[in-house]
Amino acid sequence: MIIVPLGVASATPTATRHLPSVALWREGDVHLFDCGENAQMRMLQAGLKRSKIENIFITHFDVDHFSGIIGLLSTLQLQRRDKSLKIIGPKGVKEYVEWNLNFANVDLNFEISFVEVEEGFEEERVVDEDEYYVEARPLNHSTFCIGYRFQEKDKPGKVDAEKAEAMGITEDAQYKALKAGEDVELEDGTIVKSYDIVGHPRPGDSFAYVTDTKYCPNAVKLAMNTNILYHEATFSESLADKAVETGHSTSADAARVANEAQTKLLVIGHFSARYTNPFVLLREARDKFFPAWLATELRPIFTNPSQEKGIVQQKVYIKEANDKSGGGGGKSKKRSRKSDSSKKRFRKRKSSSSDRKKRSRSSSSSSERKRRRPERSRKNDNNDNQGSSRPPKHITPRTPFDNFDRF
Amino acid sequence: MIIVPLGVASATPTATRHLPSVALWREGDVHLFDCGENAQMRMLQAGLKRSKIENIFITHFDVDHFSGIIGLLSTLQLQRRDKSLKIIGPKGVKEYVEWNLNFANVDLNFEISFVEVEEGFEEERVVDEDEYYVEARPLNHSTFCIGYRFQEKDKPGKVDAEKAEAMGITEDAQYKALKAGEDVELEDGTIVKSYDIVGHPRPGDSFAYVTDTKYCPNAVKLAMNTNILYHEATFSESLADKAVETGHSTSADAARVANEAQTKLLVIGHFSARYTNPFVLLREARDKFFPAWLATELRPIFTNPSQEKGIVQQKVYIKEANDKSGGGGGKSKKRSRKSDSSKKRFRKRKSSSSDRKKRSRSSSSSSERKRRRPERSRKNDNNDNQGSSRPPKHITPRTPFDNFDRF
Structure with missing residues (x-):
């Protein structure tokens, strides 16, 4: 399973953080936890197909957590979806969706099956499929709010x-x-x-989504022994009073839940707009629990860290590239440039040598191109050795902190 | 007045284009035309204060044109707004807003006054203030849809x-x-x-917002002699059939309206997602009308072009920089690099010389930084001549086509 945070802001978006939404990718299907404004666009940007959405889980009816549903449904309709869709949320979600679709005169081609949870419930299995189920429990927020645990069923042991x-x-x-x-x-x-x-049954992957709550035992129950716990950390410890008052958690609360639930990885999100630097929150969480990580928008997190490691081949590859270019000798300027470019290679795509010539001729226009779409338009500098086999593709680390070495 | 396109997509967002919304800045106030999903975040990114919104104009009830209202209102509420707000739109907009606020349990601190326009009207002055008024006329779309003209009242002539x-x-x-x-x-x-x-009265600025319509005379009436006409151009000429079928315009239609209305500048927007390169549409529009321009998200357009020109000092400045660096002689490598960097200067901010050293030491980490936030984190290369006076700040052109020379 892969978790992709689509929005990590809390009540109001900042210039860089979108309203809350987290996508869970599993075996080609996508499950959406909360659907803040513009979640549909963030999915597109994350490379997640909206047509693959199976379930949408809504935690509660604060505007930031569900304002993207109607836009998303309308896009699914434009895509001519015919597969049915499940929307799970507190009682009222059906009324909300139907009223708004009716108002905008959208007549869906596909069916939506609603699962509504009523206030006062203790625990409910809201989705139960062959390979996984989803458990819901009430949390402790200013309004009725639900936490979810997505649990793969255990796979049978291997037959010898x-x-x-x-x-x-x-x-x-x-x-x-x-x-x-x-x-x-x-x-x-x-x-x-x-x-x-037959060997031991292999335990299924698990993911808990706990947002908009004070510390509460149900959060621990949901997160018990999960591979990933996505927990809100709206405030830092210094604003603990405000957290209690508004029904939110501090990053220390998140770490406490992670500790008690013995989760394998804590991911904190739902940051208050006041934290332009959410690493403040991460530091506090890490003081109490490790490994803890910041939810970074569009940055995928694998439930199985070893998978993630496998995707990126690191240092070895960089070293090889350096060795090759070092063989030239003499032209020290060129060598240093080359070793730079081998480090840069993570974000490069194919290019032709003619492209490269053009670039050296008019570096200003190419720099303009870079400016606009840095990820896409950076071309591979290393075409000097075009004859040699092309190196494998790499995933782009999104921040300097993402060195993929954290596990 | 300044027009800032916040979203230029049509029915569904693309990875780079948001749902329709255009902000009009006038004398410190903001007027929003349509409010697609995430308009509130785009305003933040554009540097427009949401607290300054005076009016929100909704053209019609296709989801993409109004799905951002509730999120925006909820943010205004969090900002403790107390000034009243006007929402103008087709009949039903009041019901929509009230139902959804009620559903999400948002009890606004501020008052909203609604102006609802009923189907079948011919022309209506929906807003009439001391300094400006807004005229609405029905357009020709598959659903009831309204076009708007924002007109500053003429200012009295100057007294000698x-x-x-x-x-x-x-x-x-x-x-x-x-x-x-x-x-x-x-x-x-x-x-x-x-x-x-007393001299001649000075004519007021004007702006017409015409979106989601086939060619229709009312569009011309709205746009008559405006400084800027923002017109939808969903399709190119080759899909004219589809445009008629869905009640949209081609870029040629937009140019036709601009021609008949003798507008001073045509800005096309609302591009179908199929056009990854909207310059196709621009070319067609320019064949028939000039000056025509593409709406580029977050790129401000001034109704008075001379104002815009004053903001950016161009070629002269670049030439000076070249001359300076050219004086060195000998180090041809360095010189060429310098003249490059002077071209790049448009997107640079301040930096310290220590920063620069760090960068040359670890170019990979700095390139990573670049990758994430290309506009912001590019530092000024030209600190060689730090002793000399700092050049004036420049506005960042957002695409290579934005050379600010278009008028």
Whole structure:
């Protein structure tokens, strides 16, 4: 599973932070937790297909947490979606969506099935699919607010086929029985125990989304042993009073929940607009819990850190590139430029050598191009060695703090 | 007046274009035409104070044109606004706003006065203030849709005080009468004619906002002799059929309206998502009308071009910089670099020389910084000549096409 924060602001957007929304990508499907204004555009920017949305979970009815739904639905309609969609939220979400679609004269092609949770509930499994379920619990905010836990069901243990064959298992039916945990009696009367052949069940991935709440036991219950806990941290410790007053958490509260729930990674989000530098909040959270991380918009977080590591090949590759260019000798200017460019390579795309010539001729126009779309239009400097095989693509680290080495 | 396009997409946002919204800045106040999703954030990014909003004009009830209102109102509420706000739109806008605020339990501190226009009207002055008025006319779209013209009232002509004194005018009351167009009789019986003393009335600025319509005469009437006409150009000429079918304009339609209305500047916006390069649309519009311009998000357009010209000092300044650096001689590498950097200077801010050292030491980290916030974090390269006086600040052109020379 991959978590992509789409907006990490709280009540009001800042110039760089959007209203709350977090996307969960799992096996090609997308599950949206809250849908702040412009979530549809952030999904596009994050490279998440809006057509793949399966469920939208709304925590509560503060404007910032659901104002993007109607726009999103209208876009899905323009995309001619026909797959049904589930919207889960507090009681009233159905009325809201239907009233607004009706007002704007949008007649959806696809079906929306609503799951409404009424105030006063204790715990509810709001979604239950073959491979995962979602559990909801009430949180402690100024209005009725729900926290969610997305839990993959455990996968059965791996079957040791060689051992099974050696023990005389031949038929598919027998394998099935073993997988289901039943022992099998062979024709000669020997009994093959399930646990001899089938390994431990592999635990499913899990993700808890807890936002807009004071510290509360339900948050801990939701987050218990999750791989990722996304917890709001609207304020820093110095504004703890204000946090209690408005029904929000400090980053220390978030760390407390993470500690009690023994989550594997704490991600804090929902920052108050006053924190132009949210690392203040991260420092406080890290004092109490590690690993903790800041939700950075559009920066994906993998529930399985080892996957993330695999995607980026780092230092080794950079070192090789340096070695190659170092072979030239003499032209020290050029060498230093080259070693720079090998570091820069993370954000480069293909280019032709003619492109490169043009660039050196009119560097001002190319710098203008850079200015507009830095990520896209930076071309690969390293085409000197075009004959050699092209290096693998890299994911672009989005901040200097994202060195992918944090686990 | 300054026009700032906040969103130039049509029905659905693209990764770079937001849903429709255009801000008009006049004498410190802001008037919003349409309020697509995330308009509140775009205003922040454009440097327009949301607290300064006086009027919000809604053209029609397609989701993309009004889905940002509730978010904006809720932010105004958080800002503790107490000044009243006017919302103008088709009948139903009041119901929409009130229902949604009520649903989200937002109890506004400030008053909203609604002006609702009913279908079937021909022309209406929806706002009439001391210094300006706004005229509305129906357009021709698939749903009821309104176009607006924002018109400053003419300012009285300038009084030639010297001449007046020479002719014997001494009292304030006499001046007032002359200003009001009345002739004044002096004590000795001579009559001072108003037109001798008071110049021609100075025409007020004007702006027309015409979006979501086929070509229609009302659009021309709204745009007649305006300084700026903001007209939708959803499709190019090759999709004229589709434009008619969906009730939209091609860029040629926009140019036709501009021609017939003799507007001074045509700005096209509301581009279909299929045009990743809207310059296709601009070319077609320019074939038929000049000056035509693309609405570029957050790029301000001045109704009075001479004002805009005054803000940016151009070529002269670049030439000077080149001359200075050229004096060095010998180090040809460095010289060429310098003349490059002087071209780049338009997007640079202050920096310290220590900054510059750091940068040359670790160019990869600085390039990472660049990657994230290209406009902001590019530092001034030209600190070699730090002793000399700092050059004046420049406004950043947002695209290479924005050379500020277009008038």
